[in-house]
């Protein structure tokens with residue numbers, strides 16, 4: 519079983535080797551190296567052919583009544599780290615800026631505990647690639663990974679939260695995270711000389727108008743009591759100051775707490791794109807891709823049990839949290855298997871996806887203890 523000191527060492531090494539979605543090869547190899555050090559007596563390890571950076575580990579229970587799944591994501595973000603940590607990313611332009619290094623380490627801690635304390639039920643650990651993009655959870659499901667003995671009857675997973683004290687557990691009944699849809703807009707007009715706009719069709723000006731109109735969708739087209747967000751995080755158009763740009767691309771994301779809201783915003787966005795195409799006389803192609811980023815809906819009865827356990831445990835600080843507009847492709851898996859997603863506090867001033875995010879090591883052991891405690895409690899029930 520990994521000690522707290524060993525867990526911190528593992529976390530720091532994982533932090534040094536972040537990799538982007540579906541390219542988590544070094545991370546995958548290191549995870550396997552750590553898992554192979556555990557007592558193998560009750561473990562069965564599988565690397566699915568169709569998702570080669572994923573790892574499944576089945577812990578065979580003593581008297582299994584069910585298989586309980588536990589999922590961690592393993593990918594990182596294209597962010598240049600600015601923490602100055604001695605264990606900062608060694609991969610230029612890539613960083614664990616969403617704390618997946620903490621997620622993986624907590625999962626390894628829980629797995630190492632059950633490798634030496636055989637659980638009553640079966641436990642299925644899923645080390646999932648591609649959470650930040652490319653929806654690895656959905657890919658895994660569609661590849662048929664969770665069939666036969668690899669089928670979890672219920673699924674749990676966490677996300678770190680810098681706003682909560684280290685080790686605090688946060689959760690809620692109902693929707694924990696938003697559903698998200700990736701937005702790609704390609705504006706195709708006609709390039710030309712900066713001096714002769716009358717002979718061109720300027721996609722930069724069309725993009726500026728489109729962006730401003732998009733900002734009215736949330737304020738003017740949705741019920742103020744309901745919630746939604748559109749963020750256009752990236753724009754690229756043109757090549758030089760004195761050439762009118764014939765193509766501009768905008769990339770962003772739509773978020774809503776219900777599927778209906780996400781679809782409603784998507785329809786309004788399409789209407790704005792069509793309007794800009796007509797008024798500027800150019801082509802505006804809108805691509806919406808939800809992938810696996812469905813709203814994260816916690817199962818009512820399992821989540822009640824989870825919250826009851828955390829509230830009754832004197833060693834756990836528990837807080838009921840509000841829904842968040844962050845997305846998670848665990849939402850897709852929770853639509854296939856009942857389960858619960860929850861927060862683990864990591865106490866930091868920087869936000870998720872920030873270049874200075876520094877989750878505290880203290881959260882790791884507290885997270886491992888709270889989760890192993892809950893899983894043992896859950897396994898007492900028939």
Ligand SMILES: CC(=O)N[C@@H](CCC[C@H](N)C(=O)O)C(=O)O
Nearest residue numbers: 650651698699700771844845846
């Ligand atoms: C927890 C978190 O930050 N998740 C990501 C999920 C990515 C969603 C997808 N790629 C999109 O941008 O729509 C998030 O950005 O919330």
